């Protein structure tokens with residue numbers, strides 16, 4: 001496969017509702033959209049999940065542009081690539097970190113590869129599921145009543161799992177009141193690293209609420225303290241921020257830092273590495289689910305494809321386009337029926353990039 005051109009678009013989409021986590025509030029989503037065009041004129045698409053500011057992790061839209069333009073894309077343009085696996089395994093191996101930047105270009109090459117092979121991205125990755133179960137991530141609200149109203153709507157829409165963002169001061173009382181209204185729903189909490197081991201007693205107070213898991217309670221780069229916390233907590237710990245690679249996953253499993261892993265394709269450097277972590281977790285009986293980063297439909301399509309692998313046992317954060325955007329940039333939009341998304345079977349990501357909408361939300365464009 002020879003790639004003759006890559007187009008980077010700096011995109012900006014307004015969120016329908018602000019999204020608040022322990023690290024801040026997002027009102028809109030700026031991201032880089034990558035289009036890789038082959039010599040025979042086929043386009044592969046992906047997006048970078050890096051955010052505007054380095055609050056979730058250290059990458060940003062700007063650092064991604066730098067790494068993509070100055071390192072990764074020249075490599076892709078100057079080499080004959082026979083399989084997308086070669087990017088992370090060979091061509092990008094000497095470049096440290098910058099996982100989201102790597103994932104963005106690798107994802108476009110994966111889509112292109114699947115389209116050339118005339119198979120779906122799910123098929124190309126070895127996906128087996130035709131349908132995937134979907135949960136929803138609910139940001140920090142102004143009141144507990146407002147949170148309960150949102151849960152009620154999502155419950156009626158059929159979502160299969162309810163994740164509440166927590167932080168100190170918005171945690172035990174929230175979960176307590178929600179559990180009183182909904183004693184049996186599949187409920188979990190995500191702290192985005194808002195606590196330390198000094199909060200041990202406070203966190204173990206959550207054990208009484210039968211949560212499916214608590215996601216990333218401690219530092220974004222920690223697996224040691226999480227092991228101690230998991231040892232002292234009944235509730236399963238799920239790692240998000242701390243897992244960037246197969247090596248991180250291996251070490252976290254060895255230490256007992258978690259019982260569940262949230263895979264975000266961007267956070268682990270792309271689909272090839274995501275699949276390797278998937279296989280390791282499958283061998284070790286660690287269930288997975290696919291996280292989200294407020295992606296547009298392009299990133300969402302990649303998430304749906306990876307979720308079709310067998311060990312994505314728990315519902316993921318791949319909610320419907322309409323929960324985030326007035327209009328998405330793919331045709332058709334991602335829809336969820338009774339908490340289920342049908343994995344597309346058409347070639348590549350299986351959703352068509354909507355060029356008119358893409359142009360509408362493009363701030364700047366660079367041809368490489």
Ligand SMILES: O=C(O)CCC(=O)c1ccccc1C(=O)O
Pocket residue numbers: 056137190192240291292293294295317318319
């Ligand atoms: O609906 C989604 O895309 C997931 C939303 C979400 O929880 C999230 C959004 C932005 C950054 C981090 C996270 C997270 O999972 O921690």
Ligand SMILES: [Mg+2]
Pocket residue numbers: 190192215216240241262291
């Ligand atoms: Mg998370």
